[in-house]
Amino acid sequence: MALLEVSQLCVEFPTRRGTLRALDNISFGIEPGEILGVVGESGAGKSLTGSAIIGLLEPPGRVASGQIIFDGKRIDNLDQEAMRAIRGRHIGAIFQDPLTTLDPLMSVGKQLIETMQTHLKLSDRDAKARAIQWLEEVGIPAASERVFAYPHQFSGGMRQRVVIALALCAEPRLVIADEPTTALDVSIQAQIITLMRRLAADHGTSIMLVTHDMGVIAETCDRVAVMYAGRIVEIGPVENVVRSPQHPYTEGLMGSIPSLEARVARLRQIDGAMPRLNAIPQGCAFNPRCTKVMDRCREERPDLLPAGTTEAACFLVQGGAR
Amino acid sequence: MFAFILARLLQAIPVLLVVAFISFAMFQFVGDPLVALLGQNFTAEEADRMRHTLGLDQPFLVQYVHFLGRVLQGDFGISYRLARPVGELLAERLPATVELSLTAAVLALLVGVPLGVLTGIKRNAVISRAMMVFSLIGVSLPTFLIGILLILFFAVQLGVLPSYGRGDIVHFSHWTTGFLTSSGRQAVILPAITLGMFQMTLILRLVRSEMLEVMRSDFIKFARARGLTSRAINFNHALSNTLVPVFTIVGLQLGMLIAFSIVTETVFQWPGMGLLLVQSIGNADIPVMSAYLLLIAVVFVTINLVVDLLYFAVDPRLRGGGK
C-alpha cells in the first residue's frame, strides 16, 4: 500500500475576481522508502502541492476537493491540532533557504530538542543526547561542542544540514523537500543531496523532492512527476520519463539532456510562457506552446493515462498510440 | 564589546558638543544677561565691569570653551529667576520626572506589549479590531487633552484620585520618592497614564505590525512544519524575534517620555524638570533652559547606549562568534 496517496486534489484561491484553481485534479502516490521527484516551471504548483499535503496552505488557499491519504488515513480533513501532531512527527518538511529557515535567536540544539520533545516522550538529557547524535548524523563537525551554537555561527551548507536534522529528528516516514539545494553553492548541492539520499535509505524515509535540477532527479529519484499549470502532465519511473518522455512538454524539458550522466543545472527553456492561473486555456493547458497541437487539444482536456512506459496527459500518446 | 562601547561614546561626543554649542549660544542671542543681572538701569562702566567679570568681553570661541569647562564641572550657572545654582535646581527636580517617566514607561510596556501580541495573533477578532481603533485614538489625541479628561473624570467627577502635585514624598540623601507613600502612589497614576498613553498605543501598534511581519517569515513557517504547538510558535519564536526591533523604539521612547513630560507636568502641576522648564521659559531664565537642553541630550545619548547594550544581551548574532 502506498504511504501517501493523493487523489484528484484541487486547491483554490477565492479572489475578488472569481476563484483561481491553482492545483487541478492532482493524483499521485509515494511508496514507502521511495523518492519521488517533482519538476516543472516556476508557478506550476510544486510548492503548493507540498503545502497542501502538510496542511499549511496559506489562507485563503484551500483544498477544494480530492483526498490526501497518508498511511491509510485521510489527512486533508483533519482539524488543526490533529494535523499539527502529524507535521514533523509523520511528515517532515525541508525548505529552500537555510539562511531564513532557522530561528536566529534560538540555538540549533534547542530547536532540535524542542522539536523532539513536542512529538516524542524524551527527558531533557535524552533529548540533548539525541540532538547531538542528529547533528553528528548530518555531518556537523564537533557536534557536541556546537550543539548550543546559534544558526549564524554555521555556514549555509551546514545550516541546511541542521534543517535536515530538524526535519528528520522525530523520525517522520515522509519528508517533503522543496528545492533543498537551490539556495546553496553548487559545490555543496551534491553533498546535501547525497546526505538526504543516505538518511532516507538508513531510516526508510520516503521523499517528495521538488527541484529544478534534472541531474539531481536523474541521479536521486525513483519516479518523477512533471507539473504544468497546476496539473501533472506526466509521471513515471525516472529512467522512462528521462529516456523516453511521452508528453511534448516533458520532451521539451528533457531535450537538452544527452544522457543520464550529463548534468543540466536548469530546466531548458521552451518557447512561450506558462499561462497565469486566471488565463489557463481550455482543453490541454499546454496547447498554445505545443508544437504538435491538434484541434481536439483546444477543446477537450486530456486525462493522465498510461502511455508507453509512463503515464501522460496528452492525446497524442494515449492508448499506446505512439 | 569594550571597543564597541568606546566607539559609541566617541560618536556621542560631537553630538554633545553641538548641543552644548546651542545651549551656549542661547546666552548670546536670547536676551541680555546684563539686563538680567543688573536690572534695567546701569551705567556703561558698571556694564563693562560686569562684562569683564563674566568673561563676556572675550572672543566667542574662548567663551564657549570656558562654558564647556564649567559644564564639565557641573556648574551650569545661576538661575536668573530663583538666584540659585541651576545644577541644584535640576537635581532637586530630577527624581520627580524620572519616577513619573519610569512609571509611564512600565505602564506602556505592560499594557502595550501584551495587547500588541494579542492583536497580532488574533488579528481578525472583534476585540483586536476594537483595540486598533482605540489605539488610533490614543495616538492622535493630544496629551494635554487626555490629561484634562482624566482629571475631569477621576478627580472631579469620581473624586478618587488627586489631580495635581506629587503627594507625600520620602527623602533618601539626594533622591526623593513618592512610591513609598500611599498619597504619592495615588498622585502618580493619572499623570503616568497621561504621559504613557501615546507610548502605549505606539508600542501596541509596533508590536502588532512586527508580530505580523515575523509570522510571515520562513522560520515560523518551518516551525509550523515541525509540528510545534501554536503556543510555542507564538511565544518561543515569534515574540522573541518581535521584541528585538521593538527594543530600540521603546528605549528611544523613554528618552521622549522624559523630554515630553513637560506638558503632562504642567497639566498636573507635577514638580519635575518639565514644570521647571516651563516656568523658566516664561521668565526667560536662560541658564535653566540651556542646562535642561544639555541634560536631555545626555539622557538620549545614554539611553541609546543602553539600548545597544541590550541588543547584545538579546541577539546572539551580535554577540560574535564566527562560523
Ligand SMILES: Nc1ncnc2c1ncn2[C@@H]1O[C@H](COP(=O)(O)OP(=O)(O)OP(=O)(O)O)[C@@H](O)[C@H]1O
Ligand atoms: N496566496 C496566493 N494567492 C493566489 N495565488 C497563489 C497564492 N499562492 C500561490 N499562488 C499561485 O499558485 C501557483 C503555484 O505556486 P507554487 O508556489 O506552488 O509554484 P512552484 O511550482 O513551487 O514554483 P517555484 O518553482 O517558483 O517555486 C502560482 O501560479 C502562484 O501564483
Ligand code: SF4
Ligand atoms: S494534448 Fe495536444 S496540446 Fe496537449 S500536449 Fe498533447 S498534443 Fe500537445
Ligand SMILES: [Mg+2]
Ligand atoms: Mg516553489
